Amino acid sequence: MKLASFLFKECQGTNRFKKLVLFAMFGLFAVHAGFSQQRVSGTVTDEQGIPIAGAAVMQKNTSNGTVTDFDGNFEITTTESNAVLVFSYLGFVAQEIPVRGATINVMLKEDLQQLSEVVVIGYGTQKRADVTSSVATVKAEDFVQGNVRDAAQLIQGKVAGLSVSAPSGDPTEGTQISLRGISTLSSGGSNPLVLVDGVPGSLNTVAPEDIESIDVLKDGSATAIYGTRGTNGVIIITTKKGTNDMKSTIEYNGYASLATIADRMDFLNASELREKFNEGYTFTGANLQDFGDDTDWVDAITRDAFSQVHNIIFRGGNSTSNMTASINYRDIEGIFLKSNNEKYTGRINVNHAMFDNKLKTNVGVILSEQVYNALGDGDSFNPYIYRQAIIHNPTEPIRNEDGSWFERAVYFYDNPVSYIEETFGENRYRTSRIDLSMSYDFGDHLTVKGLYTRKGETNIRGFYQTKNHVSTTENGQGGFASRGTDNYVGNYGQFTVDYDNSFGAHKVTALVGYNYEDNMNEGFWATNRRFPTDGFTYNNLGSGQGLQLGEGGMGSYKNADKLIAFFSRVTYNYDDRYLLMASMRREGSTRFGEDYKWGNFPGISLGWRIDQESFADNWDWLSNLKLRTGFGVTGTNAGARYQSLSGLTYGDYFLNNGEWVRQLVPSRNANPNLRWEKKEEFNVGLDFGILDGRINGSVDYYNRTTKDALFNYSVPTPPYFYGSIAANVAQIKNSGLEFLVNVTPFQTENFQWTANLTYSTNSNEIVSLSNDEFQLTNDFFDQGYTGEPIQIATHRVQEGQPIGNFFGLKSVDITDDGIWIIERPDGTRVPATEATNDDRQVLGNGLPKAYYSWNNTMKYKNWDLMFNLRGALDYQILNFSRMFYENPTIGYNTLDSAYDLVYGKAVLQDVQRFVSHYVEDGDFLKIDNVTLGYTLPKDAVKFAQTFRIYASGLNLATFSKYKGIDPEVNRDGLAPGNDERDKYPTIRTFTLGINFTF
Structure with a gap:
């Protein structure tokens, strides 16, 4: 056939x-x-x-x-x-x-249990039955379907303990990921290591449609072999590949998608504002008067966004070689005008075996180019534009009668439509990756492998605000242009020796290896003003006169670092009952102090397959029961380069002997003791399966302790060179439970229903922030910021408390004349006008204590239905939109709710404040992804082997008491739960797609 x-x-x-x-x-x-x-x-x-x-x-x-x-x-x-x-x-x-x-x-x-028998672990694979660490695998058929952002969204809600969210609707933004909570004080230090076919990469290295499976290494015993990279877990992406003797096939995946704003805050429209005028309300600033028009400013700068994605994969092979080639095209529109994002990705992978399959070679190439509009200098989205749309007077016109833009002299108040239309910007981001690998099987169970990867990234950006742009007309600067280029080059080398053998009931594998990695970044930027024409936009910076007048600028940079490691691992299996895995990594980094450039990261885990014991022979209902326990040490590489070295920078000019001389000033203290953050993690788990695997799953408990966490501490000058220093001082604890249950409730000849349920908890505590050498002024520091006009921190990081605590004034009532009443920590109450910073207290926490999901797949003959539900529990959100705009006294447009009675007593007449009234419960349940598909019968299509059509929706419905747009807000860093007033709104997408193979 x-x-x-x-x-x-x-x-x-x-x-x-x-x-x-x-x-x-x-x-x-x-x-x-x-x-x-x-x-x-x-x-x-x-x-x-x-x-x-x-x-x-x-x-x-x-x-x-x-x-x-x-x-x-x-x-x-x-x-x-x-x-x-x-x-x-x-x-x-x-x-x-x-x-x-x-x-x-x-x-x-x-055999449903055997379908996921082989899992990918560090530098190799292992049978699921032999795994002694906490590892999760998601195959392509279980991925989230539709217009996904990146590889992480494919497994959203699929892995217990892994939080994946998309708090921004920006088409150039990816997802936010957190695995087992926050374990560091470093900015951006909670992202897992991402490997693409064994090489460090990103969630966007390959197209989501090009991915075969994703494995997640969660606990320290599994990730210790990656050292500093593994402290936040490891996500291993395996791409689709051909196999030997595979006849040539071409697979096409494509879809069209429509995106809309998930929800909108209810600001006054024109008729509602006129009602307020008629009711006797008077305003200043934006809503000073009725200008006679009716403008929906958010509608004026947004659209229903249409997107399309096309992916073609060619695969084939003969007895000694196989090849995979793919090309992916993504044209993703954002809901804001001028927020387009276009990307091409091409991938080729060739494998060839020689000398009776003893010598195997591989060549892989990945190239991509992404082009997107920039409404900010270097950024696709300018949040100021969205803020202007929501606060604008709805009775104002967009243009004057003569066609010019309608503008008013109000503080921080600009026409958002003109801001977009008078801005031109583009970022062109190119990446390349070349992989060369070779392995040789020497017999006697010994295999040697070598890998070299060369990576490159280039970002060319341009930005221009015209001579009619409000930011230039207000200052009479005749246009603004910016140009810049960023380049990255990286080399990655890996050499391993594998040993695999069996001796009767004993099975042993051993691995030793070496890693080398270097990274170099460089770039430049330049700006200018006062252009004779808008025709050049950002392509002729020299034509502007701003440089001669001291209004231009320029700069450049270059930095580099290296990472070297030696690693080893041993696994032992006795009689398929008793299992052991032990690993060690010794890693060196140029980012650390002279005396602490090297660190050791051990890991060990044990497993007991209880179902294989003789006393379990008669437990016919039991198909799997394995007890696991493990311990591992991982680290965190310093976030910034050169933190261990002293630094100087150029400061102001001074007059010396009639000449202006620019002075050098300190910018950084040296710290020869700067070293790795070390995270020690203990994990115990139980894998189970009953009724021939129709019910199976796992339970895990983990306990993490991060020691020597990095933070910047204030120090006296002298004796120090500079006023702060990066030092290893803090200690953080983190613990939680994870549950996973897979169930097949029904399985007949024509109908099958499989379900997957996950539930995970997490809690953390700041154990200490000071030591004998470096101390904080108090046992805390503040994070987050409200912005104008409130201008106060939103969070406090304090010893003995969890990360993510909101810290502000606790409002409990309102006076008859509309002033907040504040409850002090001692229980006494005062008007907000008498409250001080000492009256602030903990108001909630922005990190969920628990996450859950319920994923379902149903198949009936040629039909398939997938629906996924997902949620989070026990956390709070600071609603910036309500805090700033639910107040009738402000000089901008307001929310409808600003005129409601607070506590049923009075309309608010206080100034804008950060009080607990705006800290809301964030618990939610989402209908996250629903997909209905149909595979055509063979006689219905002649040109293809398979042909499937499907419809899908993402972020379809949210059930929550939260009054903002979406309760899934930013949770990164040390100020999680802040729902910013001008963030890019989340989106809801609807997709129609086809897949076929011929």
Whole structure:
């Protein structure tokens, strides 16, 4: 049968196309001996009668065997008259059948537990049954479908303990990720390490449609082998690849998508503002008067955004080589005008084996170019524009009668439409990656592997505000232009020696290796003003006169660092019952002090497969029961380069002997003791499976302690060179529980329902922030910022308290004349006008204490339905929009709710303040992803082996008491839970797509 026919049958109704890229075709040659030989032939199929290609057919207790062809047919000559044939295939239960005739037809049954048997771990793979650490795997058929941001959104809600959110609707922004909470004080230090086919990369290195599976290493024993990179977990992305003897196939995935604002805050429209005028309200600033128009300013700067994605993958191979080539095109519109994002990604991967498969080589190339509009200097989104739209007087026109922009002389008040239309900007971001690898099997269970990767990134940016732009007309500066380029080059090398052997009931693997990595960044920027024409935009900076008048600027930079590591790992399996994994990594970084450039990161884990014990032989209901425990030490590399070295920078000019001389001033203290943050993590877990695996899952408890956490401390000058220093002082604790349950409630010939439930908790505590050498003035420091006009911190990080605490005034009532009443920490109450900073207290916490999800997949004949629910519990959000605009006294447009009675007593008449009234519960439940698909029958389409059409929605509905746009807000850093007033609103997307293979 032709490949097209086979592949369609293989996919029809079973969604098992992934198996075609998982198995490696292998040849087994029959051993001919003796007069008792018998030729046997037949067909191997699945439960639906669809032929299985590549199934192994072995004569039991011999090396005599073969594999089925692409139509499931086999032929074998046995060497004994009483021979027994063993039929097996990945993901199916093996069968043993005695030879009693010349024909044997076999139907293999799926083994649901074995479908995810092999998982990717650090520098290799391991059988799921042998894994002793906390590791999760998500296959392509379980990915979130639709217009996803990056690879992380594919597994949103799929992995217990992994939080993936998209708090911004900006098409150039990715997701926010947190695995097992926050373990550091460093900015941006909570992101997991991302590996793409074994090489450090990003969640955007390859297109989501190009990914075969994603593995998540969660606990310290699993990630210790990655040292400083593994402290926040490891996400391992495996791309789709061809296999040997795979006939050529072309797979197309494409979709069109429509995005809308998920929700809007209710600001006064024109008719509502006029009602307030009629009710006797008087205003200053923006709403001073009725200008006679009716403008929806948010509508004027937004749109329903249309996007399209196309992905084509070619795969094929022969007995010694295979190749994969793909190209991906993404044209993603943002909901704001001029927020387009276009990206091309191409990937080629070639494998070749020589010398009887002993020598294997691989060449891989990944290239991409992304072009997007910039409404800010270097940024796709300018939050100031959105803020202007929501606070603008709805009775104002967009333009004057003469066609010029309508502008008014109000503080921080500009026409948002003109801001967009008079701005031109573009960022062009290019990446390249070349992988070269080679492995040689020396026999005697020994394999040597080498890998080299060269990575490059270039960002060319330009930005221009015209001569009519309000920011230039107000200052009479005749246009503003900016130009810049950023370049990155990195080299990555890896060398490993693998050993794998069995001695009776003993199975041993060993790995030793070496890593080398260097990174170099450089760039420049320049700005100018006062241009003779807008025609050049940012492409002729020299034509502006601003440089001569001291209004231009320029700068450049260059920095570099290196990372070197030696690592090893040993695994031991005794009788498939008792398991051990131990690893060690010694890593050196140029970012640390002279005396602490090297660190050691050990890891160890143990496993006990209880179901394999003799006392469990009669537990027929039990298919898996494994106890795991592990301990590992990981680190955090210093966030900024050169922190261990003293620094000087250029300051002001001074007159010396009639000449102006620019002085050098200190910018950084040296710290030769700057070293790794070290995170020690203990994990204990239980894997279980009952009823032949129809119910299976895991439970994990973890406890983390981060020691020597980095933070900048104020120091006296003298004796210090500069007023602050980066030092290893703080200690943080982090712990939690994770539950995962997979269930198959129904499974019949035509209908199957599988469900996945996750639940995870997390809590943390700042144990200490000071030591004998470096101390804070108090046992706390403040983080977050409200902005004008309130101008106060929103969070406090304090010893004995968790990260994420809101810290402000606790409002409990309001006076008859509309002034907040504040409850002090001692319980007494005063008007807000008498409250001081000493009256502030903890008002809540911006980090959820628990996350949960419920993922479902249903299949009925050719139909498939997937729906995912996801939520978070026990956390608070500071609603900036209400804090700033739910107040009728301000000089800008207000929320409708600004005129409601507070506590049922009075309309607010106080100034804008950060009080607990605006700290809201954030608990939510989302209908996150719903996908309905249909696979066409074979006779309905002639040109393709498979053809599927589907409709999908993302972020479809949210159930929450939170009054803002979306309760899934920014949770990064030390000020989580701040719902900024001018952030890019979250979006809701609807997608229609097709997948086919031919």
